[in-house]
Amino acid sequence: MRKFLPAAVMALYAITLTNAGAQEQRPAATAQQAKPLTKADKAAAVELLAQRLSANYVYADIGNKMAAAVRDHLRKGDYEKVATDAEFAELLTAHIQASNPDKHLRIRYAPSAKPDMPRPSATQAMPVGDKKSVTFGNYVNFGFEKVERLPGNIMYLKLDGFFDANLAKAAATAAMNLAANGNAMIIDLRENGGGDPRMVAFVASYLLGDKKVHLSDIYFRADNETDSFWSDPSVPGQRFGADKPVYVLTSGKTFSAAEDFTYNLQAIKRITVVGETSGGGAHPIRPFPIEPNMVAVIPVGRSINLVTKGNWEGTGVKPDVAVAADKALAKANALALRQVMPQVKNPEERKTLEKKLVELEAAL
Known part of the structure; x- marks a missing residue:
């Protein structure tokens, strides 16, 4: 699958901004693309x-x-030689x-750039x-790249982008329904470069309880x-719920x-974050021709978490369990197995899980 590059945007036009729906990617200049300036x-x-x-820009002085x-x-004439x-x-x-080193901020070559579009709201369609x-x-x-059941009824979900909620909700519901009966869940965001904040709230809803939770502003x-x-709380299908362990890579x-x-699910202590510190981009964007x-x-706005009163701009999200990214799945799998094994009563199955745990910890 094509990777979502780390210059991706959380903002309200993130996925629709590029031709292919992937994250920020600067096209190479070609003879057909180039034009004299x-x-x-x-x-x-x-x-x-x-x-x-x-x-x-989100801060007027900057x-x-x-x-x-x-x-x-x-x-100074620094653009004179640009063709x-x-x-x-x-x-x-x-x-x-x-x-100003803001990772969301850039100028893109975009043939036939579209005119300004109004900013959608949290409930308005993109x-x-x-x-x-x-x-x-x-x-x-x-x-939604993969949903897999691991030993111990641990569900592994690989999610590589938060596409426009209007388009992606059905895929999210299908994936979360498959994962709903797990005893624990691992959500892999190691290749996820961002997207629609409404989709963030939609997916998060499957991991929470019967009351609405104010996730962010x-x-x-x-x-x-x-x-x-x-x-x-009324998302379609079956929710994973608020009580079973969830690990995010x-x-x-x-x-x-x-x-x-x-960041927001970590702040309310709903998840355990395993892996490396993330990229550090918390400013939503808009494209302007x-x-x-x-x-x-x-970047035209700033994210605000209701618990911390801040965000992850420039610092990234710090993991609860720090480990190299290529070992994060094995580490989360081992942690999840330790949590679910007390529920396993069948001696043969328990023996199999203990063997698997030994293998995972040896690999770490």
């Missing part, structure tokens, strides 16, 4: 980018700082990242992706509005909405 083109793009940053930086580079949109996008990204995005989502089962600076995300590639899922073939992907 005039001095006037560059000046206009820089000025519009500066205005977008000042008006929309937005103004980045705007001043790109204007200064233009004034194509793709090269220009790459250089602008380097300059704004040097001014824009429907283009046909290629929907086709790709179907092809990869909307991120997102504050949007330009609109001075806050969207709230809650669990839904993380790596340095775990990013954005995958961190949102992990700055030129016919370039889009500025700008």
Whole structure:
């Protein structure tokens, strides 16, 4: 399966922003893609980018700082030798990242960039992706890569992206129904680069109880509005519930909405996080066209957890059990086996599980 790259976005256009529905990926410039840029083109793009940053970046002072930086580079002639949109996008990204290292922030080469779209709310439908995005989502089962029953009735779910909830809820329900009868669950987010925060809340609902849980807020600076995300006790199918153990696997590639899922459930002590510290991207984004073939992907809000009052921006989600990413599954499997084995009464099955535990711990 195609991997979701760590520059992915949690934000409200994350999955639909790219052609294939995967996470952020800069296309290579080709003879067909490239077009000559005039001095006037560059000046206009820089000025519009500066205005977008000042008006929309999550922190006004930093937005103004980045705007001043790109204007200064233009004034110094640093863009004079750039010939194509793709090269220009790459250089602008380097300059704004040097001014403010926000992992969600970048300029993308995007042929025939779409005009501005309104920001959807926590309950409003996201824009429907283009046909290629929907086709790709179907092809990869909307991120639900695997559901497997491990010895001891431990359910393993590999989830590689939080696709648009309007499209992915049926796949999520099917996967969570398969996992619902497990004695424990391992959710693998080591390759998950993010997506739709509404999908985060939907999946989290299967791991919680009969009462709504306020999972997180997102504050949007330009609109001075806050969207709230809650669990839904009435999700379709069978829930795993609030009492059985759940382990979430993380790596340095775990990013954005995958961190949102992990951070918020960790904060309410619903899960045990096993693996590496995650990538550290907590600022939702919106795409803003700055030129016919370039889009500025700008963080426009900040996530707020109701327990910590903060988020994971720049720091990542810290695991409860730190272990190399390639050993995280074995470690979580061993921990889960130790929890479920007291429930096993059949001597032969218990013997088999004890052997499996020895194998896992030897591998660690």
